[in-house]
Amino acid sequence: MKIALxxxxxxxxxxxxxxxxxxxxxxxxxxxxxxxxGQTCCGQPMTNSGCFNEAKxxxxxxxxxxxxxxxxxxxxxxxxxxxxxxxxxxxFDDSPEAQAVIAKLYELTEFLHDxxxxxxxxxxxxxxxxxxxxxxxxxxxxxxxxxxxxxxRKNKFEAVLAAIPEIEIVxxxxxxxxxxxxxxxxVDEGAVSAKMGKDKAQAHAATGAKxxxxxxxxxxxxxxxxxxxxxxxxxxxxxxxxxxxVL
Amino acid sequence: MxxxxxxxxAHKAEIFCKDESRVDWHSKALWTLREKRDRAxxxxxxxxxxxxxxxxxxxxxLTHLTExxxxxxxxxxxxxxxxxxxxxxxxxxxxxHEILAKHHVxxxxxxxxxxxxxxxxxxxLEERGIEVIDTDxxxxxxxxxxxPPSHIVVPAIHMKKEEVGDLFHEKLGTNAGASDPLxxxxxxxxxxxxxxxxxDAAMTGVNMAIADQGAVVVCTNEGNADMGANLPKLQLHSMxxxxxxxxxxxxxxxxxxxxxxxxxxPITTYSSFYRGPQxxxxxxxxxxxxxxxxxxxxxxxxxxxxxxxxxGCLNTCPVYRRSGGHSYNYTIPGPIGIAVGAxxxxxxxxxxxxxLCGSCSYVCPTKVPxxxxxxxxxxxxxxxxKLPYGKSNYMPLVGKFMASETALNCSMGIARxxxxxxxxxxxxxxxxxxxxxxxxxxAPNSSFEAWFKKNRG
Numbered sequence: 001m002k003i004a005l006x007x008x009x010x011x012x013x014x015x016x017x018x019x020x021x022x023x024x025x026x027x028x029x030x031x032x033x034x035x036x037x038g039q040t041c042c043g044q045p046m047t048n049s050g051c052f053n054e055a056k057x058x059x060x061x062x063x064x065x066x067x068x069x070x071x072x073x074x075x076x077x078x079x080x081x082x083x084x085x086x087x088x089x090x091x092f093d094d095s096p097e098a099q100a101v102i103a104k105l106y107e108l109t110e111f112l113h114d115x116x117x118x119x120x121x122x123x124x125x126x127x128x129x130x131x132x133x134x135x136x137x138x139x140x141x142x143x144x145x146x147x148x149x150x151x152x153r154k155n156k157f158e159a160v161l162a163a164i165p166e167i168e169i170v171x172x173x174x175x176x177x178x179x180x181x182x183x184x185x186x187v188d189e190g191a192v193s194a195k196m197g198k199d200k201a202q203a204h205a206a207t208g209a210k211x212x213x214x215x216x217x218x219x220x221x222x223x224x225x226x227x228x229x230x231x232x233x234x235x236x237x238x239x240x241x242x243x244x245x246v247l
Numbered sequence: 248m249x250x251x252x253x254x255x256x257a258h259k260a261e262i263f264c265k266d267e268s269r270v271d272w273h274s275k276a277l278w279t280l281r282e283k284r285d286r287a288x289x290x291x292x293x294x295x296x297x298x299x300x301x302x303x304x305x306x307x308x309l310t311h312l313t314e315x316x317x318x319x320x321x322x323x324x325x326x327x328x329x330x331x332x333x334x335x336x337x338x339x340x341x342x343x344h345e346i347l348a349k350h351h352v353x354x355x356x357x358x359x360x361x362x363x364x365x366x367x368x369x370x371x372l373e374e375r376g377i378e379v380i381d382t383d384x385x386x387x388x389x390x391x392x393x394x395p396p397s398h399i400v401v402p403a404i405h406m407k408k409e410e411v412g413d414l415f416h417e418k419l420g421t422n423a424g425a426s427d428p429l430x431x432x433x434x435x436x437x438x439x440x441x442x443x444x445x446x447d448a449a450m451t452g453v454n455m456a457i458a459d460q461g462a463v464v465v466c467t468n469e470g471n472a473d474m475g476a477n478l479p480k481l482q483l484h485s486m487x488x489x490x491x492x493x494x495x496x497x498x499x500x501x502x503x504x505x506x507x508x509x510x511x512x513p514i515t516t517y518s519s520f521y522r523g524p525q526x527x528x529x530x531x532x533x534x535x536x537x538x539x540x541x542x543x544x545x546x547x548x549x550x551x552x553x554x555x556x557x558x559g560c561l562n563t564c565p566v567y568r569r570s571g572g573h574s575y576n577y578t579i580p581g582p583i584g585i586a587v588g589a590x591x592x593x594x595x596x597x598x599x600x601x602x603l604c605g606s607c608s609y610v611c612p613t614k615v616p617x618x619x620x621x622x623x624x625x626x627x628x629x630x631x632x633k634l635p636y637g638k639s640n641y642m643p644l645v646g647k648f649m650a651s652e653t654a655l656n657c658s659m660g661i662a663r664x665x666x667x668x669x670x671x672x673x674x675x676x677x678x679x680x681x682x683x684x685x686x687x688x689x690a691p692n693s694s695f696e697a698w699f700k701k702n703r704g
Contacts (some may be wrong), residue, residue, distance in 0.1 A: 007695050007696070009649065009655060010420075010694045011695060012694050012696055013655070013659040013663070013694050014659075014663075014688055014690070014691065014693045015688075015691065016693065016694055016695035016698050017691065019698075020452075020695065020698060023699070023703075029612070035694075035696070035699050035703070036653065039653070040649055040650065040652055040655050041649040041655075042363075043467025043649070045645055045649070046642060046645060046646050046649070048603060048622070048625075049599070049625060049629070049638060049642055050598070050624075050625025050626040050627070050630075050634070050636070051629050051630055051643075051646065052626060052629070052641045053300060053632075053646075054642055054645065054647075055646060056642050057646065057647075057650040058646065058649040058650040061650055071482030073354065081575035090682050107406060135602070135604035135605055135606070136602075136605075139604070139605035139606070139608075139609060140605060146605075146606070146609045147285070148563065148610045149610035150288050150289050150294040150295055151292075151294070151297065159456075171389045172262070174278065174687075176606075177565050177604075177606070178565045178604035178606065180565065180602060181602070182601075182602030182603065182604070183378075184638070185599070185601075185602045186680065186681060187679055187680045187681060188257055188599055188635070188638065188680075189256070189257045189260060189566070189570075189599070190257070190261070190679075190680025190681075190683060191257070191260055191261035191264040191684075192257075192260045192566055192569050192570050192600075193602075193680070193684070194263060194264075194680075194683075194685065195264055195267070195270060195569045196565050196566075196569060197684070197685065197686075199274075208608055214486075215481055219615070221688055222634035222685065224688070224689065225684075225685030225686045225688065226684075226685055226686075228685075228686035229684070229685050229686045
């Protein structure tokens with residue numbers, strides 16, 4: 001397939017290794033991958049704060065970067081940014097061209113589970129990993145059944161990773177409680193955000209896992225800052241990095 | 248209320264967070280309720296259907312509110328119940344006082360009403376020489392401590408049993424240092440029994456008002472609504488306009504989810520239906536609007552009125568559990584408190600006391616889309632020029648900054664460089680709340696875009 005990468009500002013500027021892993025793994029899977037230019041931010045920091053006027057220019061800039069780009073799918077390695085982009089594009093532009101872009105948007109895990117599954121892994125990953133079930137991915141993108149919901153359960157995130165030979169998957173206590181990042185919440189409500197992050201980092205470490213693995217780089221960056229402040233014996237990894245290592 | 252920094256949620260939460268062991272204890276106590284809720288909800292296979300039916304039933308009632316309220320009133324009148332209408336809290340309090348004054352009431356026993364808290368009724372009546380005694384154990388504890396409730400179902404959840412022991416020693420004369428819950432509960436029961444026997448009138452909130460029956464339902468675990476309503480000849484019930492449901496079948500749906508979602512019980516110990524005064528007595532129902540009609544005008548805010556006040560959203564909320572109920576600047580705290588209270592919050596901060604994680608919306612037994620309502624409140628506040636402290640200054644700058652590749656690339660390039668070459672201690676003062684609590688990110692050598700150009704360009 002021909003895939004256009006949607007690389008959010010946080011990944012581009014602060015964790016390029018997540019972008020590189022995403023690109024490499026998609027290429028290993030036989031896809032043609034392009035990076036449309038002109039992407040900055042999805043507008044989420046502004047719209048989440050209620051500031052829709054302030055978000056408009058940024059959001060439309062991102063949308064325009066994808067308009068008319070020839071591709072089968074637009075893939076993003078950050079669930080929260082993907083959800084925000086979808087909603088914000090729709091908010092500011094409901095033209096057929098915008099709809100065409102929205103219809104092609106996929107979060108990486110979602111893409112690998114629903115659209116183009118990984119046929120086989122070339123290596124094993126003999127480690128214990130603790131899954132970081134970030135809120136927007138599970139509750140707004142349907143990557144997994146949230147713990148509050150009763151009835152049959154599904155978990156696309158676990159399903160993609162569980163196929164790796166020798167991998168051991170565990171969950172932290174309060175498995176899908178918010179880590180406390182919440183965009184500008186981390187700054188505006190510093191004390192509560194930090195306490196939530198601390199609890200989450202400790203819960204991941206308490207599983208004895210080598211890595212806390214997630215699909216949302218922003219949550220991982222926050223948890224990583226907490227892990228290092230607490231000197232906890234665990235490291236954070238993005239799902240793309242784990243998958244890229246075994247392909 | 249002043250809009251100074253000291254009143255904003257973040258500041259109050261920061262103070263609450265200073266005692267970390269108390270935060271852990273508070274969070275754990277509430278999470279235990281969430282776990283009990285999960286077990287209770289999971290024990291009935293039709294849980295998700297009940298949520299859907301509850302949601303649709305409440306929405307249906309809200310969209311036909313006038314008809315159902317009129318039907319309720321007509322049936323109440325047939326049942327010899329006196330019905331009063333109050334447009335706001337002040338009118339509610341005036342009506343209640345008039346009824347009580349007419350009967351020369353000096354002492355009222357009250358049970359289960361967040362609405363009277365919302366209307367600030369207790370101080371109003373006390374100023375007019377009427378003693379109001381909250382009879383739910385938790386309510387009585389905070390009344391004795393002269394505090395507002397910090398939770399809608401477990402209002403004294405912020406107090407440890409030792410603190411309750413000290414309070415009871417001072418106010419009720421229990422043994423000094425006693426903290427055994429059984430001993431303290433017995434002491435409270437004896438104290439309340441005297442109050443029940445000597446009260447001139449009883450007052451309760453309303454969990455549901457059943458339109459086709461002309462009856463109100465009050466749910467308690469301690470039986471105190473019944474103790475109150477069955478002793479004195481005069482009984483009053485205050486309800487919001489949103490409490491009406493069409494019939495017994497719809498009330499049954501709520502009865503099945505309410506206690507399960509609140510405390511994990513299959514049903515509250517006492518679910519009492521009042522359908523008329525006792526012989527020779529009087530029963531009054533006061534129906535209160537207090538801003539609810541305004542909320543109905545906004546399609547998104549209107550859904551908050553589907554709430555049945557189980558408190559499930561508070562128990563699951565990671566922010567509420569770590570910041571405490573008193574940090575919200577509104578009678579009702581937590582997600583539902585923001586949903587129904589943000590418009591009354593002069594500090595314009597509680598709408599931002601949320602990570603928008605969405606757990607509350609999935610826990611809710613009537614599917615109130617709490618995270619969407621909170622998000623909507625932020626937008627309404629922003630449009631009204633009421634952004635909270637700090638945000639109004641930096642948000643327009645962030646908007647401009649993010650829209651410019653040049654500005655973003657240049658400044659982030661400098662930031663990466665700074666993170667690499669400068670010692671952390673030098674950077675921390677410039678990194679705000681992030682660096683205060685967390686280690687700063689390890690900076691990469693270049694942006695992804697630059698890497699891509701070099702390796703795939």
